[in-house]
Amino acid sequence: MSDATGPEYPEHPDLVAVYATSDTDVLPVIKSLLESVDIPFMVDGEAMIDLFPSHFLGPALHRPRGEARIFVQEDRAEEARALLKEDPQVAQALLAAEAEQGLR
Numbered sequence: 001m002s003d004a005t006g007p008e009y010p011e012h013p014d015l016v017a018v019y020a021t022s023d024t025d026v027l028p029v030i031k032s033l034l035e036s037v038d039i040p041f042m043v044d045g046e047a048m049i050d051l052f053p054s055h056f057l058g059p060a061l062h063r064p065r066g067e068a069r070i071f072v073q074e075d076r077a078e079e080a081r082a083l084l085k086e087d088p089q090v091a092q093a094l095l096a097a098e099a100e101q102g103l104r
Helices: 026-036 045-050 074-086 090-104
Strands: 015-021 041-044 068-073
Touching: 015 026, 015 074, 026 041, 026 068, 026 090, 041 090, 045 068, 045 074, 068 074
Parallel strands: none
Antiparallel strands: 015 068, 041 068
């Protein structure tokens, strides 16, 4: 849903957030992209987006949903952010999230 920029994950201070989403369709794409270039990552909150997927609530209901945050090692963060911004599906999700935030 958004381009995350930290804060650091408390249990792992060497990890930083590079992306956050509540879109159940985008998360597998993000994971696949990072795996394809051997960037180790951790997802926090993945179970929460599965509980309340956006298509279940419908577009008219603008309620806070669970959000998964993707963390990578700090020394790979810029590489991961650049990779994610290049992917059309992830870029489209960013635009949709920005448009949705404008409607609130």
